[in-house]
Amino acid sequence: MLPVFHHLPGPIDVASGRMAGLDVAVAGFVGALCRHVPGPIPLGPGVLAAPELDPARVMPVAADGIARVGTLQRLDLRIDAALGLRTGDARAFSVVGLTHSLSNRPSWQAVADWATLPVQPWDALVCTSAAGRSVIDRLLDAADAARGGDPFPRPERPVIPLGVETAAFAPDPGLRTEWRRRLGVAADEVLVLALGRLAVQDKANPLALFLAVAEAARRGARLRLVVAGWVRNPRIEAAYRDALQRHAGGVPAIVRANIDAEEKRGLLAAADLFVSVADSIQETFGLAPVEAMAAGLPVVASDWNGYRETVRHGADGVLVPTMTPPAGAGADLGRRYQGGALAYQPFALALSQTTPVDVRAAATALAELAAHPDRRRAMGAAGRARAVAEFDWAAVVARHRALWQELAAIRRRAPETRAAAAAAAVAVDPYALFAGYPTARLAPGDRLVPGPDRVAGDDPLLAVPEGTLPPAALAARLAERLAGGCTVADLLALAAPEQRPAVFRWVAWTAKRGALAVEPARSLSAEGASGSRY
Structure with a gap:
């Protein structure tokens, strides 16, 4: 049987140009569940049936009826938004969420806030990739650390990909x-x-x-x-x-x-x-x-x-x-974004422009x-x-059905537990948080070889937010030192400690425009991507 849907996706408008991967993924997920799982389509309290759903299959479910179905499905990572419907014995049903983009402040804080809510081990957040799960796990570890290392119950975090027909x-x-x-x-x-x-x-x-x-x-x-x-x-x-x-x-x-x-x-x-x-x-x-x-x-x-x-x-x-700069090279960007001094799009742009x-x-x-x-x-x-x-959605949906059964088994055999109620504010260095995304990260021992300078630094495709790169005077010294070839450490030595994160970012940005090649101090794994120069 399908889970109870806590909400449904909105319509997709291709003509507006505002269609995002999230819209396609959510609509595809709901449609696939309804196609590949027979029986009624349970809709939670206040959820209106979408026009594309078969009205003969729609089954409204009141709050006190969710336990009979066993699973309440969110279409995002906000599993906390559904926990208010679970009163009394927390083992009544599982709440399951789904990751999409994990790149913004609301998603980071939503995960950290699980520490303040009755999230249980029989709840789950489905991660669509192992890379995405690594971000979730780093956020949970940071929330633990912010609360003095006192761990709280974590939901299951299986990796189940998105699908296509x-x-x-x-x-x-x-x-x-x-x-x-x-x-x-x-x-x-x-x-x-x-x-x-x-x-x-x-x-x-x-x-x-x-x-x-x-x-x-x-x-x-x-x-x-x-x-x-x-x-x-x-x-x-x-x-x-x-x-x-x-x-x-x-x-x-x-x-x-x-x-x-x-x-x-x-x-x-x-x-x-x-x-x-x-x-x-x-x-x-x-x-x-x-x-x-x-x-x-x-x-x-x-x-x-x-x-x-x-x-x-x-x-x-x-x-x-x-390649990206290493952990530690983005703490200042994270503080500016989390503090509101840097909007999301410039923040994301700064990271993209330092990912050659x-x-x-x-x-x-x-x-x-x-x-x-x-x-x-x-x-x-x-x-x-x-x-x-x-x-294929048939294979992906089968994995979701297996997950619902696994969570039901956990509920049946587990004693009730409650999460701690101490809030945790999580500070994010994006290069640390997303360390699982690139093939490699810059290191001080990497050798830098001047390249053909394929694209001018003032090209619109290379624009960066203010504060991403070093001041002009320092950037000029870096370029002069680079001209004869050097290591990343040689460039770091030209900067004060507080400027070194920006030096790492300058190296990555310069590689992105083709003005240098990076020869890693350690060769890439044989199982990794092709090549070893950036």
């Missing part, structure tokens, strides 16, 4: 032919598709993508690029078009904004390979690569948070290395896949098989 993305030769004709793709061109929400500040900076496509073309690859997705306003669409002109090296490219489901399906059918080089903490799982795998496309993706759990490097596609993606490795992946159609087909077939087996 893989049948809807099955390769269709006729659709492929039609859409390649519409897009004007020549017989000898390889169509590269980048699809997702278009937002530099809080989604993904396209600079690495554009530079990699240009470099792959210089190596002889015959590419055509389509950048498609959803934008908040026409200015963003225009900015993407301008950036393509500046950085894509003359590769034929178009931007298609606010596409509908039919166009999305057509673009996936027409493409030869899919690319997504996310660099934002806003991303936790990432549905787009899974949809591409379901469409039978090889995927070139950044080795970043949930992407590395969906795309198998060398099997379904290629993971491109990423290995352009050389991305270009190599694009060039090699463009030159080897058999490899593209083999990776695409492997990705489709993996998507059907692991990420």
